[in-house]
Amino acid sequence: MKIYRSILALLLSAFPLVLSAQNGPQLYNMGFDNWCKTGGVWRLYAKDASASQRIWDSANPGLSKLRVNSTTPEYEHVAVKGEGEAAARIESKKVPFAFVAGNVFSGRYVRLVDLSGVETELGAPFTSRPKALSGWYHYIPRKINYTDEPYDDMKGKTDEALIEVLLMDWEKPRKQISNVDGFINSNTDPHIIGRARLVVTRATSGYVHFEIPFEYRNGKTPRYVSVAITSSRLGGYNTGASGSVLYVDEFEFKY
Numbered sequence: 001m002k003i004y005r006s007i008l009a010l011l012l013s014a015f016p017l018v019l020s021a022q023n024g025p026q027l028y029n030m031g032f033d034n035w036c037k038t039g040g041v042w043r044l045y046a047k048d049a050s051a052s053q054r055i056w057d058s059a060n061p062g063l064s065k066l067r068v069n070s071t072t073p074e075y076e077h078v079a080v081k082g083e084g085e086a087a088a089r090i091e092s093k094k095v096p097f098a099f100v101a102g103n104v105f106s107g108r109y110v111r112l113v114d115l116s117g118v119e120t121e122l123g124a125p126f127t128s129r130p131k132a133l134s135g136w137y138h139y140i141p142r143k144i145n146y147t148d149e150p151y152d153d154m155k156g157k158t159d160e161a162l163i164e165v166l167l168m169d170w171e172k173p174r175k176q177i178s179n180v181d182g183f184i185n186s187n188t189d190p191h192i193i194g195r196a197r198l199v200v201t202r203a204t205s206g207y208v209h210f211e212i213p214f215e216y217r218n219g220k221t222p223r224y225v226s227v228a229i230t231s232s233r234l235g236g237y238n239t240g241a242s243g244s245v246l247y248v249d250e251f252e253f254k255y
Contacts, residue, residue, distance in 0.1 A: 079136035079249035087249035101235020123224035130253035142241035161200035167222035
């Protein structure tokens with residue numbers, strides 16, 4: 001029996017989906033427990049993770065030349081304590097020439113473009129239709145002190161965080177250059193099959209449990225999932241607060 005369990009574990013390690021006994025498929029490292037540091041960059045996967053398991057990325061690669069990481073592991077302040085438990089600490093920062101919203105997303109950071117945009121590949125293979133996304137967050141927002149058009153009127157208001165999951169019918173990961181292509185409009189994009197979205201509008205005194213239902217727009221089977229988590233909801237538009245911090249932990253799809 002031990003041999004069969006070992007073989008099963010080996011087979012599952014080759015794929016970004018993790019099967020749950022009580023639920024349906026999960027993404028690798030949705031609990032944010034596995035981290036490694038390479039070239040000064042914190043990565044959201046174990047050091048020995050396979051290529052297909054390296055599905056999470058952040059702004060960290062673009063900040064590496066400045067020796068800055070906006071997303072880091074948190075081992076003490078976690079939602080569920082125990083051996084090997086960790087959370088993700090996501091912080092918005094002002095760096096030379098730019099405001100950078102702390103973020104975690106499913107996909108790959110490619111490069112900085114003209115000091116004003118970022119090229120990314122978005123999405124991880126996923127073919128299930130969960131009912132909801134659950135997890136924990138702790139938000140410590142600051143007052144917005146960096147703005148750009150059309151959000152100049154947001155200055156001085158409290159920052160907001162965003163947790164959003166889009167189930168898409170893409171045939172391959174979406175390549176995106178932010179200052180050329182803009183961002184996915186999750187209200188109108190025709191490739192969206194289902195969406196779970198939470199805007200965090202106020203500070204919390206500690207971790208808060210959430211469960212966001214998916215709203216499905218058709219009966220199609222997804223091909224990809226795009227997960228976006230940020231400590232400054234409007235950070236892609238150079239608007240937010242330096243020092244806003246979002247902790248996230250123990251994400252799980254509910255079926």
